[in-house]
Amino acid sequence: MVVIAVIGRHADSLDMSNIMKGKLCLALLFIAVTLAGCDRGGLQAQPGKEAILSPGQHVTIIGEDLTIKFIGVSHDSRCPRGVQCVWAGEAKCEVEITSAGATTTLTLTERGLTDKSSTEIPQGHVLTFHITPYPQPGKRVSPEQYRLHLTVTRAVSRTSIIGSILNNPSDFQGREVTIVGYYRGWDLLQEANMPPPVTRSDWVITDSTGAIYVSAASPAKVPEGLSPGSLHSVNTLLEVTGIVRLTQTGQPYIEATIIRRLP
Secondary structure, three states: OHHHHHHHHHHHHHHHHHHHHHHHHHHHHHHHHHHHHHHOOEEEEOOOOOEEEOOOOEEEEOOOOOEEEEEEEEEEOOOOOOOOOOOOOEEEEEEEEEEOOEEEEEEEEEEOOOOOEEEEEOOOEEEEEEEEOOOEOOEOOOHHHOEEEEEEEEOOOOOOOHHHHHHOHHHHOOOEEEEEEEEOOOOOOOOOOOOOOOOOOOEEEEOOOOEEEEOOOOOOOOOOOOOOOOHHHOOOEEEEEEEEEEOOOOOEEEEEEEEEEOO
């Protein structure tokens, strides 16, 4: 009887030990799941510093009333590098932007064969972004593999003078103007929709109202590092001061005297 009692107590002890081990395993599993959820939670980034988001993740910009959530990539037709395509294609992704207590959904579009794109967002900010991985021949990218690389900066106000020059060129002929806008190289985004006015190397700048050519024969030259034939340069912000000139057919263009690259 004594032996039986000892064995019974030992069995009870084993049962309690197994129960405690089971509870411990469940607790550890819960902690692991919780930590995994936190990994996809919120990040913080300083203005001008890059944040890399997975689908479902968000970033809060420090010192700004701004939070951006990466929902996911909805479309990707970018031409793989090293492959000749009729069209460069594009990638689209959706983000949620929360600012001043309001949330809006925005679709970001990145053209193929570019390293980054930019767009203006609420509260006077510019969002510069890049979607990775870039397509490779024969390799499929699953939705969860996409990453959104983004940088938020304070917007520099673009001018609104190009539209007036285009609409009334004779009123501006010979006048000095200053334009703040984006460099577009050899009209790579087809915004000017007209031939170069002076030389085949003339390039385009665009402000909030339109696009106009700057003569490549101008006294001032394009800042070093900008290539008029490369889509990599199209979102560079410039300040151009120059004289409005007209061709014999009346097409306006800018003869630049000062060209300054803006941060």
